[in-house]
Amino acid sequence: MKPTRAPQTPGKKIPSRNNSKEKMVIKDPVEVFCRIRPVSVTDDGYIKVIDERTVQLATPDSSIGNKGTYKEIQYTFSRVFAEESEQKEVFDRVSLPLVENFLKGQNNLLFTYGVTGSGKTFTMTGTPKDPGILPRCLDVIFNSISGCQARKFTFIPDGMNGFDVQSDDAAREQEIKAGVADRTNRTRMDFPKTPRKRMAQWETASRMTENTRVSISDEDFVYSVFVTYVEIYNNSVYDLLDERADGLTKLKIVREGANRIMYVNGVQEVEVSSANEAFEVFCRGMKRKTIAQTNLNAESSRSHAIFSIRLVKAPYDSNGEEVLQNKESISVSQLSLVDLAGSERANRSQAKGQNLCEAGNINNSLLTLRKCFEMLRENQMNAGNGAPKMVPFRDSRLTYLFKSFFDGEGKVRMIVCVNPNPDDYEETLHVMKFAEMSQEVQVKRCLPTPRRPDVNFTPGRRRANQIFKEAAKRIEESGATQGESIPFDLNLVYSLGIPIDNTPLTDPNNEELIRSVMMVLESRVAKRRCLQQQFKSQIDQVRSSVVALEKDNISLKQENSSLRATIDQERSGRSLLEQKLVQSESQLVSIRLNLQGEREEKARLISRLEDLEMKLNQRKADTERTKLRMQEKLVNEKDKLERDMKTRFLAEQSNLKLENDLKEEKLRRVRHIVDNLDKNTPCRPTGRMTRLAAAKSEAELSSTSSNARSAATPNPKRGPAVSNQRHRRSRSAGGNERWLDHRPQTQSSKFLELQTIFQPNMPKRKSVSKLTDPKDVTDPATSKYCLTTQEQDSDGGLETKLYKGDVHPTVGGGAQVVLTDVEVLKQTSPTNPNVSPSRKRSANGNGKENGRLLPDELLSIVDPISCKCKDNTKLPRPSVTCLWLFDPLSEVESIFSRGDSQINDGHSAACYVISFNGQLIFCVLG
């Protein structure tokens, strides 16, 4: 028989089969059938049957809205069953050939596939009035083997997917025992846990039976039927026929048998002797099957249900008396009917919690099924181009259980169920695509077993034995033999016809005799001819099977040698790979060692770095501390130095004063001498002169002793009285500081004289009348600020105020001015008669009010020696510009005034009017 090709979608390539190795193995494609479920909605059916093999899917209006485009896609299958198709039609076309194969001793797999609610369970099980594939299969099987069935318990499952055979007597004994046990058990089993609508109908209504019968050639065999029913739920296999309540014991594992057939280990295999009994067992399992109510199906299968029927057969012995007691002579075939759970999208089924988890597992296992098909097809297309890729059968229990079918241990057929409901359109597209692709998968054909254990036995011996026994029984009943046993005579099977009459063949002219001999001979000739024909046909059969065997043998030998070559190649490849692995491992070890070394080195470096960082931090802290100490020391030294300088300065000043006093005294005495020259009276030093001289010697003494004290032991608590640095008015104190000289142009100051003889000492300056540009202040070169304002009072006197301050840069990049000093310069109008040089002095005449200086008299310290008149003009007399020299520490107070410009020629101060204790003294310094 030639393999039938899978129908191909136009444009799709048929896998190349030029490979010589491929030619040797006969392969059959997976046959796929499509069944369309009838729906009540008729307005927008998106499925149209084009012919009996083609179906067309057109995008429904609802999906156009979502996806945009309208398209029509055609799919071709082995056969398309339209909505109105009957269960019988589907069975005859799809399942009957599988049943025939099954009865001939081959394995078969049929599964229904599709979206949830598309009619898979209906197609597989049907209803009592319109049974589906499964009950019909059972009917046909038992119709066909009726009369050849073995006594129950003739075959006993060995627990490893095989069977043992036992004698008729042993089987009878066990049957009696089991009958008793079965009756006790039955009462317990017949109550379903959950009444279900689908099951209820089977229990109440009588089932319509299928009458088809397939003729079996092996009449000298006995048959037994065993069924198993398992479900794959959440990727675990459960035995649906296990009566025990414990869920764990129902959990089974999938194993590979010695004959490479996959099976569920430890599953309950129930022997059935009729279709009804078998269906009853199926119903029992159905009650335990996991179903649930979803949005899309009131009784939706949540598991893949696998009902397997196994046909066990063995030949009769040579006398047709009893089953041959040899395990080797047993042959087993299997028909697996699989009702797959439907694929579903959670958003459509609204599945939640456990249902959602179930849906996930269902979709995963179906995805694995698809992947296996895809990989099988890819391997077939790339056959001969390298080693085939591994098919992921093990990824799911479902595919693992059916692995042997795809490995060539049986025939595979699939029914794709589709629901024309437009809501199913998207999912149906995926299903159709997969189904069409599946047809390209080719499965190795399972050849009928060439081994005939009964090859030496007489055909028809069983029936002959039966007839003989019946005849012998009747004879015994009639009392003819009287207890004598009649031995079975196998020659009866080969009798050439009626025996020749006992009349002696003596008279050749006896017409009657000749006619009777002629009749016998004719019958014998006819019988012989018949036997010869039978013999010839048997010889032909044997020859053809020998030829087939020889062919198989040759092809197997070739396959064997090519497999050996492949194995050798793989072995050498493997040894190469092993070598590489060893090398890689040694490299890995050395890399690991290196890595370890690097890690240790890194740890060492890190710890060293940490040490160094610690030391660095310590050193920084030390440096910081030293810096602070040094700064402190510097400040102290500076203070000390300033104090010393101040003391010296004051000492020098008082010396000078005393010298001046002395000179004045001398001058007075000279005058006095001159005045008294005429009078010729001796001149005595005045008391004042004495006092001055005493003061000088005292000042000198104190200066010397102070210097000596400071040189010997510095007294940090109380040094000599020095002027506050902040109030230092010396021009030399200016240094290199740059001043921002701010002289606002107010309305009044425009007309006032600013060029007084006493000018602030600002060697470097930038003069502005308005502070509009912030850069003037923020300029890093500017460190001092001076604001000059002027006011004129009603007497015509001028008051000039100099607000001095330090410019400090701020963090934000600006600058702030801290005013540290105010200098007030007063000029009195010479025309004002009320003004006297001591006007600004305090009431007690020493510049103090109750011993304190008046604030407006805190004037800047200006070195009188460097006082210059800028334009060298002559100052009007008695114009007196007074400066109050104020030292807050020593509280020494003086008035320096610019005297006669003729005496003071402008380059140095030569003449001073000194107010000392309210007296004005002219001093002329050399």
Ligand SMILES: Nc1ncnc2c1ncn2[C@@H]1O[C@H](COP(=O)(O)OP(=O)(O)OP(=O)(O)O)[C@@H](O)[C@H]1O
């Ligand atoms: N060909 C058909 N004729 C009449 N009724 C059908 C047909 N196919 C399906 N149905 C009905 O549709 C409903 C759903 O069918 P069924 O339970 O067989 O779907 P399913 O594919 O097995 O769903 P799930 O995967 O969820 O188990 C049932 O009520 C069934 O009777």
